Amino acid sequence: xxxxxxxxxxxxxxxxxxxxxxxxxxxxxxxxxxxxxxxxxxxxxxxxxxxxxxxxxxxxxxxxxxxxxxxxxxxxxxxxxxxxxxxxxxxxxxxxxxxxxxxxxxxxxxxxxxxxxxxxxxxxxxxxxxxxxxxxxxxxxxxxxxxxxxxxxxxxxxxxxxxxxxxxxxxxxxxxxxxxxxxxxxxxxxxxxxxxxxxxxxxxxxxxxxxxxxxxxxxxxxxxxxxxxxxxxxxxxxxxxxxxxxxxxxxxxxxxxx
Numbered sequence: 001x002x003x004x005x006x007x008x009x010x011x012x013x014x015x016x017x018x019x020x021x022x023x024x025x026x027x028x029x030x031x032x033x034x035x036x037x038x039x040x041x042x043x044x045x046x047x048x049x050x051x052x053x054x055x056x057x058x059x060x061x062x063x064x065x066x067x068x069x070x071x072x073x074x075x076x077x078x079x080x081x082x083x084x085x086x087x088x089x090x091x092x093x094x095x096x097x098x099x100x101x102x103x104x105x106x107x108x109x110x111x112x113x114x115x116x117x118x119x120x121x122x123x124x125x126x127x128x129x130x131x132x133x134x135x136x137x138x139x140x141x142x143x144x145x146x147x148x149x150x151x152x153x154x155x156x157x158x159x160x161x162x163x164x165x166x167x168x169x170x171x172x173x174x175x176x177x178x179x180x181x182x183x184x185x186x187x188x189x190x191x192x193x194x195x196x197x198x199x200x201x202x203x204x205x206x207x208x209x210x211x212x213x214x215x216x217x218x219x220x221x222x223x224x225x226x227x228x229x230x231x232x233x234x235x236x237x238x239x240x241x242x243x244x245x246x247x248x249x250x251x252x253x254x255x256x257x258x
Contacts, residue, residue: 005067008188008200012166014047014073017109019081023244025108025141028232032139032248033059038103039086041125041131043093044111048074056241062087064096085115093124101133107140110244114206116181121153125221130252138223139248144241145208148175148182165191181207210247211238223249 005013029050033040045051045063047070049071055078059234065071068090078084087098093107093115105128115121128138153171160166167189174183186202209217215226230238231247238245 001016004204005065005070006200006202007069008198009046009057009202010067010069010088011160012158012168013070013189014077015160017049019047019049019052019077021049023109024232025244026050028107028234028246029106029139030054030057032137032234033104033106036060036103038133040104040106041098041100041102042106042108043091043096044107044114045074045088046070046109046111048077050106050108051085052077052081052083054081055085055095056081061085061096062100062102064089064091066090066092084189093146094120094127095123096127096186097133098215100131102131102136103133104137104139105132106138108141110141110206112140113142113209114205116183116207118179119209121207122217122221127215129223129251132253134251134253135201136251137248138218138251139246141244142209142214143244145147145182145206148172150175158241159257160190163192166198167191169207180209181205198215214247218249219231222251222253224252 030053033054040059040061042051042061042063045065051063063085071090072089075088077089115124132138150172153169156168158166169186169187172182172184184204186204188200189196190198211228218226227235227248230236230239230243
């Protein structure tokens with residue numbers, strides 16, 4: 001059984017997507033959420049790259065993740081920055097059940113696409129809708145998959161803070177065009193002075209949606225007033241396949257009850 005965001009891959013995530021790094025998303029989410037007075041939820045919180053800046057701005061943000069290793073690093077990062085989220089816990093997007101209604105739910109950086117089975121992603125969206133207050137907003141990033149060459153190997157290398165070298169070998173091993181997902185295999189290796197200390201294998205699924213397809217799905221689930229943005233420029237519709245695409249949608253529960 002291949003792992004998923006275990007110890008080495010979570011360490012690499014924290015090195016590669018460190019607190020303070022922004023692709024324009026930190027500023028975008030900070031701006032879109034600036035007026036929030038109530039609680040915000042971030043599913044798939046990772047190591048806290050988005051969570052922590054929002055907490056530092058005085059927003060009330062809870063977070064959860066499926067990976068305990070990611071959560072350990074996130075808690076450490078929160079302590080280092082002097083912020084404490086009220087709730088930070090292990091959970092899955094489709095099944096988490098909280099006694100709370102949120103003013104906003106955010107899923108940045110394409111994390112939502114890790115739910116590669118369509119039924120799982122739909123269940124997660126339903127769950128988000130149920131956890132939003134009336135008029136609450138879902139803000140969620142997706143991206144299109146443009147490099148689906150099977151068995152093409154790419155490698156990357158990082159140096160950890162304690163001097164270890166970590167390498168990653170990535171290759172796509174399966175593409176399901178009918179059900180719209182790919183499966184990649186990741187091999188992480190940790191080295192010290194030429195000696196291999198640890199190896200970790202990861203099965204990494206990624207789903208893709210068409211832009212209009214995803215908008216229609218949100219509408220079918222009861223979301224309204226959907227705004228589509230590209231590369232974190234609010235309201236600017238995507239024109240290139242390489243762009244990050246953000247959906248902002250409102251849960252109008254009062255209208256749906258009528």
